[in-house]
Amino acid sequence: MPAHLSRSQPVPAGTDLTADLAASCGQCQRCELAASRQQVVVGRGNPAARLLLIGEAPGAEEDASGQPFVGRAGRLLEQLLAEAGLDSKRDLYIANVIKCRPPGNRKPSRAEIAACLPWLEQQIARQRPALIGLLGATALEALLGLKGGITKLRGQWLEPLAGSFLSTPETHNVAQVPQQQDQPRTTHQIGDLPNHRPNQPANNPEAINRQTIAIQPSNLQPIALMPLLHPSYLLRNPSGLEGSPKWRTLQDLRLLRLRLDELAAGQG
């Protein structure tokens, strides 16, 4: 494993992600996407924010600009964030599971996700967000090993049990944390959902070794994760009527805003 990916000491919150990490990430050749990319898309926003939003992968406009979520989906996301009172330059940082554009905007492969996850883990370790919004099924699967279930889980607060977050491939411990008053309090038995982790390419010496790059609980603030619908899905379902996917996403973003405010007020 490259030295810059091993981490034994907590990194101070607010460390500038754009400097050394972006420089290393920009040189990445861990998978075949390096050959076709124009730019590595590391992230944008406030690297010291308490909220991290994680999407899937850059598209054409992101690849050209080097910034995540600047295409159509990104503009919709910006609009919803603003409506929810979230300023993307101040209140959050946005990154993707995959840092390079998959050709033709295809879904990233499991091998590509496995190769790229250490960068995201580094970003999480440095930013140390208190809240993570998982934008879409790829982020949900890559971070929590949950395949499918985004529609059921969106808007729910999920909390990794101590030590389980991004730890071993076999571990899928997720507990629900108290809901806002108007949310149903269902308990998800994660065993009910198909367990899945991205395959680790057997012949890749840099294959993820989660035992060595796991984020240690001591470095975590109590993280709560919320799956949200992906903005591209919202583009395909443009209704904003009450009960629509877009309307639900706005409610979910408002819950994130509320939780940020509670954290700022020391109630988190």
Ligand code: URA
């Ligand atoms: N743009 C991104 O940066 N990520 C996505 O997941 C979609 C569009």
